[in-house]
Each structure stands twice: as C-alpha cells, then as structure tokens.
Amino acid sequence: MTARTLPRALTAAATALLVLAGGTACSTAGAGADPDRVDVVAAFYPLQYVAERVGGGAVTVTNLARPGAEPHDLELNPRQVGQVSEAELVFYLKGFQPAVDEAVAQNAADRALDVTTVVPLRDAAAGGHDHEGEDGHAEEEDGGKDPHLWLDPTRLATVADKLAERLGAVDPDRAADYTTRARTLRGELDKLDAEYTAGLKTCQRREIVVSHAAFGYLAERYRLEQIGLTGLTPDTEPAPQRLAEVAREAREHAATTIFFETLVSPKVAETIAAEVGAKTAVLDPIEGLSADGGGDYLSVMRANLTTLRTALGCS
Numbered sequence: 001m002t003a004r005t006l007p008r009a010l011t012a013a014a015t016a017l018l019v020l021a022g023g024t025a026c027s028t029a030g031a032g033a034d035p036d037r038v039d040v041v042a043a044f045y046p047l048q049y050v051a052e053r054v055g056g057g058a059v060t061v062t063n064l065a066r067p068g069a070e071p072h073d074l075e076l077n078p079r080q081v082g083q084v085s086e087a088e089l090v091f092y093l094k095g096f097q098p099a100v101d102e103a104v105a106q107n108a109a110d111r112a113l114d115v116t117t118v119v120p121l122r123d124a125a126a127g128g129h130d131h132e133g134e135d136g137h138a139e140e141e142d143g144g145k146d147p148h149l150w151l152d153p154t155r156l157a158t159v160a161d162k163l164a165e166r167l168g169a170v171d172p173d174r175a176a177d178y179t180t181r182a183r184t185l186r187g188e189l190d191k192l193d194a195e196y197t198a199g200l201k202t203c204q205r206r207e208i209v210v211s212h213a214a215f216g217y218l219a220e221r222y223r224l225e226q227i228g229l230t231g232l233t234p235d236t237e238p239a240p241q242r243l244a245e246v247a248r249e250a251r252e253h254a255a256t257t258i259f260f261e262t263l264v265s266p267k268v269a270e271t272i273a274a275e276v277g278a279k280t281a282v283l284d285p286i287e288g289l290s291a292d293g294g295g296d297y298l299s300v301m302r303a304n305l306t307t308l309r310t311a312l313g314c315s
C-alpha cells in the first residue's frame with residue numbers, strides 16, 4: 001500500500017485490519033499489502049484509468065510509468081519488477097514497453113492481461129499517407145504494429161469489458177460489480193465517440209500533422225489523415241528529408257496547425273510550423289498525464305477534440 005492509495009484504502013474492513021496489525025500492513029510497501037483489494041499493476045496511464053474505473057474501490061492500481069514521463073522507453077527499477085511479480089493482475093500492452101514485456105514474461109506470465117490479445121493491433125503505416133493517383137508520394141514506414149489503440153474510445157471499451165472479466169475471475173465475489181462498472185465506462189466512451197463523430201463530421205481539412213505517429217486509430221475511426229514527423233515512437237529524430245516532406249505536405253494541405261505533445265519536446269514541430277507559417281498546438285496522445293496532472297482520459301480526449309475542430313476548421 002502506498003501513501004497515495006492509503007486514503008482510499010481506509011474502508012471499514014481495511015481499518016479494522018490496520019488496527020489488528022498495528023499498522024504493519026502499511027509498512028510493507030508494494031503489491032499484496034491489502035488483502036481486501038485486488039492488486040493491479042498497470043503499465044501506463046490509459047490502462048491505469050481503465051483499471052481504476054472498472055476496479056473501483058475493489059482494486060489498488062499501481063502505474064509503472066511516472067506522470068510526466070514518456071512511457072515508450074520506460075525502464076523498470078528492481079522495486080517495480082517486484083511489484084510486477086507480486087501483482088494479482090498485470091495489465092499491459094505487449095510490444096509497447098519492452099521492459100514491461102520482459103518483466104511480465106519472467107515474473108507474471110500467468111497473471112497478466114495483454115491488451116493486444118483483446119484488440120488486435122493495426123499495422124502501422126506510420127508517417128505517410130497516400131494520395132490518389134500518386135505513387136510513392138509519402139514515405140511509408142515499414143513493418144511494426146501500432147500500439148496506440150486507446151485513442152479509439154470504442155476499442156478501449158472492449159478492453160475494459162475484458163478487464164472486468166479477468167478481475168471477476170481473480171475476485172469472483174465482486175464479479176458483478178466489475179461488469180457493471182465496465183458497462184458504465186462503455187456508456188461514457190460511446191458518448192465520447194459520438195461527440196468525435198459529430199464534431200469531426202464536416203471540416204475544411206482532414207490532415208493532421210503530428211510529432212509522432214500515435215494517432216493512427218483516431219485517424220482511422222474519424223476519417224482523418226495522419227502525417228507524422230516521426231514513426232511509432234517519439235524518441236527518434238526525424239531525418240532532414242522527412243522534415244522537408246512533411247513541410248511540403250503541410251503546405252499542400254494548407255495545414256494551419258502543427259501538433260506537438262505534452263511529454264515530448266515541441267522543437268521540431270515549432271521548426272516546421274515556422275517554415276510553413278502555421279501555429280503549433282498540443283494534441284495529446286495520452287500516453288501519460290503531464291506531471292502537473294490535469295484531467296483524466298475523458299477530459300484530455302475532449303480537449304483534443306476541441307483542438308482538432310479549431311485546427312481543421314470543423315463546423
């Protein structure tokens with residue numbers, strides 16, 4: 001039990017336990033400290049959000065990624081590997097964070113829910129997009145699966161349903177509660193999906209120039225065209241040739257806005273924007289909340305929608 005989760009953990013049962021144990025239950029940090037709750041380890045923020053919504057007061061959720069840190073290249077310290085091995089359920093996305101994949105394979109293979117077994121990943125056509133009648137116009141990044149499925153709310157709802165099922169298997173007494181909470185979350189995600197569909201229905205432009213190609217699922221769902229400065233991970237520097245291509249694309253599609261992310265430096269986006277006479281704005285891939293911790297998945301998705309509607313001239 002961590003200091004952060006302690007206040008929520010003080011249910012009557014937990015309080016009684018603490019009294020009996022003289023508080024020692026809390027002195028052992030990490031998973032397994034609270035017998036009344038299912039200890040869930042989530043690999044990064046959107047999975048933490050789903051686990052907290054579906055698990056409610058019946059779970060303790062630990063996020064392996066720090067707020068304000070970019071989670072693709074997450075490294076685990078020994079304490080976190082310990083959390084993975086002690087967790088009752090590890091909720092992760094295979095192929096997104098190699099360090100987590102490895103820790104799960106070695107310590108929690110039989111107690112993990114891999115999101116990619118619930119929702120198959122789409123092939124990455126990172127960065128480029130095709131124009132009709134043009135050949136080789138845009139650079140297609142080859143191979144790879146796109147992990148950013150949480151940016152499609154309908155896919156995230158499917159993931160939440162599966163998590164409810166798994167939590168119900170771990171904690172059968174409260175299986176119905178998990179199902180109910182997943183259904184509530186699905187209702188909210190469906191509402192968000194409807195807002196996106198309506199909000200992006202009629203727009204002057206449909207091309208979004210983004211820093212890393214995290215928006216493939218969002219683009220697919222709402223008929224946008226993603227033009228990424230870099231591929232599926234944000235840590236690679238775009239090649240000068242790619243910068244020139246993206247600048248050409250941005251001009252060709254009369255982009256008014258070049259998007260950057262909260263957890264990655266805006267420098268490259270600012271360079272392109274200056275070159276083509278566009279503005280920059282944040283379009284958040286919600287890989288993690290920013291360190292100052294505003295909002296949650298739903299509110300950041302709605303902020304993204306407002307940003308997109310302005311940038312794309314949607315009516």
Ligand SMILES: [Zn+2]
Pocket residue numbers: 072148212213214232233234285287
């Ligand atoms: Zn990403």
Ligand SMILES: [Zn+2]
Pocket residue numbers: 129131249252253
């Ligand atoms: Zn184009």
